Amino acid sequence: MNKTLLICDLYPIPENIGSNMRTMNLVRFFQSYGSVDIAYTTVDVSYTAALADAEGKKQIFSREYILRKKDYPKSFISRFFMLVKGVPYPIREYDDASHEKIISLLESSEYDYVIVRYIQNTISLIKLPGHLKSKIIVDFDDIITHSLYEVFFYSTNSLFKKFTRNLNKILLSYYQKQCLRFGASLFCSEGDRSELSKRHIKKNTFVVPNTYDNNLFKDYDFGDGACNGHTLLFVGTLLYRPNIRGLMWFITSVYNDYKAQYPDAKLLVVGRSPTSEIANLCYGTDGVELYQDVPDVKVYYKQCKAVVIPLLEGGGTRIKILEAALANRPILSTPQGVEGLDLYDDEDILQFRDKSGFLTAYQKLLSREKYNSLVHNARECVLTKYSTESLNSAMESVLHTIDNNRQSKIKSDEYHQPSISKY
Numbered sequence: 001m002n003k004t005l006l007i008c009d010l011y012p013i014p015e016n017i018g019s020n021m022r023t024m025n026l027v028r029f030f031q032s033y034g035s036v037d038i039a040y041t042t043v044d045v046s047y048t049a050a051l052a053d054a055e056g057k058k059q060i061f062s063r064e065y066i067l068r069k070k071d072y073p074k075s076f077i078s079r080f081f082m083l084v085k086g087v088p089y090p091i092r093e094y095d096d097a098s099h100e101k102i103i104s105l106l107e108s109s110e111y112d113y114v115i116v117r118y119i120q121n122t123i124s125l126i127k128l129p130g131h132l133k134s135k136i137i138v139d140f141d142d143i144i145t146h147s148l149y150e151v152f153f154y155s156t157n158s159l160f161k162k163f164t165r166n167l168n169k170i171l172l173s174y175y176q177k178q179c180l181r182f183g184a185s186l187f188c189s190e191g192d193r194s195e196l197s198k199r200h201i202k203k204n205t206f207v208v209p210n211t212y213d214n215n216l217f218k219d220y221d222f223g224d225g226a227c228n229g230h231t232l233l234f235v236g237t238l239l240y241r242p243n244i245r246g247l248m249w250f251i252t253s254v255y256n257d258y259k260a261q262y263p264d265a266k267l268l269v270v271g272r273s274p275t276s277e278i279a280n281l282c283y284g285t286d287g288v289e290l291y292q293d294v295p296d297v298k299v300y301y302k303q304c305k306a307v308v309i310p311l312l313e314g315g316g317t318r319i320k321i322l323e324a325a326l327a328n329r330p331i332l333s334t335p336q337g338v339e340g341l342d343l344y345d346d347e348d349i350l351q352f353r354d355k356s357g358f359l360t361a362y363q364k365l366l367s368r369e370k371y372n373s374l375v376h377n378a379r380e381c382v383l384t385k386y387s388t389e390s391l392n393s394a395m396e397s398v399l400h401t402i403d404n405n406r407q408s409k410i411k412s413d414e415y416h417q418p419s420i421s422k423y
Contacts, residue, residue: 004030094123321378
């Protein structure tokens with residue numbers, strides 16, 4: 001039986017956001033090989049009640065370790081010294097006790113594999129010796145230095161702040177490439193892997209697709225979405241800036257014209273922790289209905305005709321698209337919203353870039369034949385390319401590489417052992 005250590009920020013329960021879903025899909029894979037321990041820094045507030053449920057909790061992780069990170073310095077001088085130390089934002093150091101705990105766990109040789117969610121959690125591992133780094137698997141998920149980078153900052157007109165952000169981005173890009181030196185690196189899409197590896201794809205880099213557990217929707221009757229008038233659905237965490245920006249752009253630049261063309265139109269906005277600006281915009285826009293922190297999204301899929309993904313930035317694979325496809329609803333998305341997925345415009349989904357593009361794309365859904373075709377194609381694609389089996393197959397290749405490299409290292413060390421003279 002193998003043992004695995006998961007290092008992450010957010011405790012991955014409940015599985016109500018995309019990052020938690022991906023984390024738990026990886027956890028379930030490693031549990032098929034043995035036990036999994038977790039070292040984490042943050043508990044989702046919505047998990048407070050569930051965390052107290054010892055019966056449900058103890059079946060997930062064998063042991064749990066709570067870590068703490070240092071606050072990121074507020075003064076420019078302190079931040080500058082962080083960059084000098086090789087810690088670009090949003091990388092944050094663990095406090096001394098947590099750093100020592102992580103090192104102690106890895107040096108104990110107790111774990112066969114260590115899976116780290118996001119490069120933000122690698123700072124205590126980056127300088128480890130090679131034999132320890134070789135068993136560490138870093139799940140990049142998102143490449144931060146793409147459009148996602150701007151999510152970490154508010155807009156500014158200060159030339160000085162723009163300069164420091166650009167410098168930070170250069171150093172962060174270098175840090176990301178350093179993370180390719182661990183035992184294995186995981187990416188959501190081939191595009192992300194190619195972008196970071198540039199011309200030479202490293203043998204220890206792997207595309208591990210996101211998945212959505214079809215069993216969650218398996219026995220639910222979603223009805224015929226084509227009969228749901230002109231009701232659209234947006235699902236997403238409403239404190240995540242790409243979701244905020246995309247949704248606000250859609251409501252202010254697209255939805256009003258859509259509503260004028262289809263007077264019975266509605267937009268159901270379903271998500272966690274909406275900001276005040278999102279809440280005010282939704283409550284102040286005719287036909288837009290906000291449903292926050294709902295226990296189950298299935299009923300809202302049942303009410304809609306189609307799902308809209310108006311993202312303008314961000315990274316990774318869009319779990320919400322996988323979810324919509326399995327709910328038998330067609331998807332209208334910006335090109336950024338479908339990044340990381342092998343879905344084709346006008347075959348599996350409908351893409352749009354602006355108001356006119358959205359209205360043209362939506363018009364196609366009024367054809368019953370086209371509607372059914374999009375629903376069928378997207379669902380089949382998700383079931384075949386983004387299934388649990390696909391993730392497991394990809395991860396088996398990862399472990400095969402880790403194990404082979406470990407055996408090669410052992411043999412190399414044995415070969416180079418100095419022989420003991422018998423004289």
